Amino acid sequence: MNVPLIVWWKNATQFMKRTVCVAAVIAMIASGAVIKLTYVQLIAGKTTAEAATASRTVSTTISAQRGNITDSNGIVLAQSVERYTIIGDPKAASTFEPTTCTKATEGNCQSIDGKPVGTTGPAAVAKLLAPVLGMNTMELGAMLTGTNQYVVIKRDVVPTVKRAIDALNLSGVITAQLTTDRVYPNGTLMGSLLGGVDDSGTGVAGIEQMENKLLTGTDGYTKYQRGNDGQQIPGTQTESVAAVNGDNVQLTIDRDVQWYVEQALEQGKAKYKADWAVASVQEVSTGKILALADTSTEEAGSSDAKLNPSHAVTETFEPGSVGKLVTLSGLLQEKQQTMNNKFSVPYSIDVNGQTYHDSESHPTEKWTLAGILQNSSNVGVIMASSNYSLAQRYSYLTKFGIGQSSGMGLPGESDGLLSKDTSWDKRTQNTVLFGQGYATNVLQVSNVAATIANKGVKNQQSIIANVKDENGKELSVQTPESTRVIDPSVASQMMNAMESVAEGYKSVAGVSGYRVAAKTGTAEVAGANGALTGIVADWVGVLPADNPKYVVTVVLKNPEGTYGGLTAGPIFANIGEFLMQKYEVPTSSPRTGAIPVTW
Template identity: 65%
Template sequence: MKLSKAGKVKKRGTKTFNLVSFAQRSIVVGIILSLVAFVALGKLAWIQLLDGQSTAEAAAKSRTVPRTLRAQRGKIVDTNGMVLAQSLERYTIAGSPKAAADFIPIKCTTQTKDYCHAIDGKPVGASGPAAVARLLAPVLGMNQMELGAQLTGTGSYVVLKKEVTPQVKRAIDKLNLAGVISAELSNQRSYPHGDLMGSLIGGVDTDGKGVAGIEYMENGLLTGKNGYEVYQQGRQGQQIPGTETKSKQPVNGKDVSLTIDGDVQWYVQKALADGKAKYQAGWAIAIVQEVGTGRLVAIADTENRPAGSAEAKMNPPLVVTQTFEPGSIGKTITLAGMLQEGVRSMDDKFTVPDHIKVDGQEYHDATHHSDEHWTMAGILQNSSNVGMVMASDKYSDQKRYDYLTKFGIGQPSGLGLQGESRGLLTTPQTWDRRTRNTVLFGQGYATNAIQLTNAVATIANNGVRNQQSLIKNVSDLNDKSDPEATGKPTRVVDEHVASQVMNGMESVAEKFKSVASVNGYRVASKTGTAEVAGQNGALTSIISDWVGVIPADNPRFVVTVVMKDPQGTYGGLTAGPVFAQIGEFLMQKYEVPPSVPRTDAIPVEW
């Protein structure tokens, strides 16, 4: 009996112990929970009362994103404002596969109508990339399956389509896919008249940076400065209205206006193409320059390449890269130098054979002839190499070199054109017995059409050499215009000397009036023909050129035409007619008054 009672007492003690243990554990848990609650309340109080602002700022920062506002590249226009290059508003559409995976269309109700998703008023019927593709594919004109595949993955950026128009971009905006689909402004470069001086205009790279031609030369002016804005975005990536914190508007690039007249450029290109075909030339180039200003009105060749094309980016204009011996056109520079130095006069008399030997070197005229009684003007008119050598006996080598450089031969044009060659003119100290005399009649040195044009323009401009220009001015959207800086005019020879050389050049033009005249207008010109290296390196090719001033009595334009290997060989018979065609167009377009009759011709014979 005692044992049984003892056993009961023991059992009751265990139960009491368990109750005490449970109470203790409950108290501990309660204390812990109280401490956690206390800490949480303390943290809440800290956040709300003391650290609320910094927490809110952190939350806002996590939602804040920057966006670049791209500047638009400036336009390139001709002297009349005709657009030659411009940036069109285009967009690159990109998607986020990561965001697309979580995309769930929002059903359209009265409350959600401004941001819901539907197709022709019906539910999308899918979620994730498939839903995005169903919404977006019809707007982009893409295959729904292919688009869905592009949007499948874990990446955050994939290009879906490039060069999208603003109309399509606005349609995408209405799909309420912000955060999944984005549009980036790309500014596609467009060339409305791509085949008009394409290599001269050049092109841009995929980033919109000028890499060739005017696009490269004036890239600093054409390129604008991007702006930016900083805002907060919602869960779907959409901009939260009124949350912009910082912004800077982009500054668009400046427009560049050329001195080139698009109408003249087009006509000159056509005249060259016709001339090349007619005379079966290897190529043809031409330049039109205003005498009084140095402005280039046309720069053309027959290697037409569309602006913006890979060919235009890789190949500068033939006009600036092609160098050649000018041939007898160089005699105008020699004549001007001799007159300026006073070693010769235009009416000096010579008996000129068709060949002569000097210092063991023999020189020939282009055609055989008996001894001729020519004045200095007659030597120029008949383009006599022999006569030039005879007349230059007192014209030193240094002076021969000095006047070539003063007229710009072998010197940079200052235009800044990419790929421009300065030609080749060595110093007198390197000349041999033959070269010292061949430079008198345009051989033994190389020039380009730009240099040659300005040399003759200097004579036509009363002996003053202007800095040639290709850029008329630059302007911004506020129509502020800044003329392009140009070099100061430089007097090379006296006005009287220039007038006498022009007189002689008129006599040259009269000799070719049957093939290269412009009805109603006096012309002063000089022809040239020179042997140049062919593909095999030997002197197997011919350069035929013509430089003419029109009108001769009131110089307005200088026109240079150069052909390689034309049938007909001589410049007066090939390049001359092309000059006449261009000259006639210029006189009509600019309504230049007809010339007065010539009455002061210097005698060419005695």
């Protein structure tokens, strides 16, 4: 007969009651376990497995290399080379036990000179690794002691050393992270012009900064599962994206020409005891810059190179009588003068209460406009410009590029200084005619002469020849624009007169076998005390004059000898002779049809 549960419970002994309670609790626990097992296996199994996999999965960055910078002939000027950062795991090192080398363990064991390591833990790792890295064993062992899992042991390790570390079979304890090091094989050549990169590999100065976007690559990555000892579990790579290296930038600069120009400037600076010297070499027909040099000696990539932009880019100065090229071009283009027009030119002249004079005293001379240029007469230029309006004076200065950026984007480049004609005072209104009252730079001076030599067409100067990706595919580069400034007939007259200028300096600035068209300049500049106690001497020359190929501009600060023709001129000739030989330019034909310089 069934006894009601409540009656049974009242009559049950204490032991029976305890037994029932325990059984009930066990049944509840068992039920919970079954439910949990069912949940894990049927519902949360996938999530749990994914979580376990995720805890073992790591992502490793594949570093992209920065693109190369090369000269016009493909010679490397800056490149990134493979380097490694060696990283240790002290926690893993604490349990490291070397594997004795036998036939069975060959290829996955450790020994020193064929003998057992003789110790365990960080000391064992240090004994194996220190000789390869050239480090002190005790110091390395101390670095690997602790409970953390990451310590940088050494940076910028070369690939041969990294391969030697791999042969030690220390995976899980020692890893090598791929990095790059930016190197400049040519030392001080183009030091400040190339600039440099910071610790992250970002261009921060010079061409490295200017072309940083193109030179910088995109890092890739790979994902895999890692075992307890930190080693990659074979076959567990889940995702991999290759790195894309930066583009390679080829310059218009010819390394050999750059080197020669730098040497010529250094010698000229020493000879004439100048504060500094800068120069440029430009191809007439294209506007390409073949050399842009100064006398600074910063190592490319150094802190000095990153802090000090090239003087050839930053230095501005009054061009002095070189500015007469702009004035006479404007006078001819506006048909206010011809090179044959005749003038009686005194030593000094008064205009609107202002007195102007030539650099050296002379009696009244009978010069043509070509003779005024040859003798670099300030007075003659003012006389020829009596109907040349202020607006026209300003217009031609801007058309030739004075006071404007070269358009190349060089970091630190100064535009110079050219104020509007409406703000010129009575004196500046006329000094701008002969290259005073405004500031320019070596690139602007070069392009003035190049425009005349190029039959009146001004090219956009360029220093980037082309850009190619890591596979050698050429990328599009903006084509430089050209604008006509003066007519070909005007340019021809200017070249004729400039050749007469160069003939006056043939003994000191001539290039044997070649005709030269040139203009010299000398201008006062502010000295250390702010007074006009300094001198800038410059020379811009075209050669060959009968078949213009190159424009060479040389500028000196405070040279002994003062005048541009006697100081910058000889440096020009030195560079010019090298260019004619290097590029095997045919010698010039005899000169005919020279415009008279006197009457």
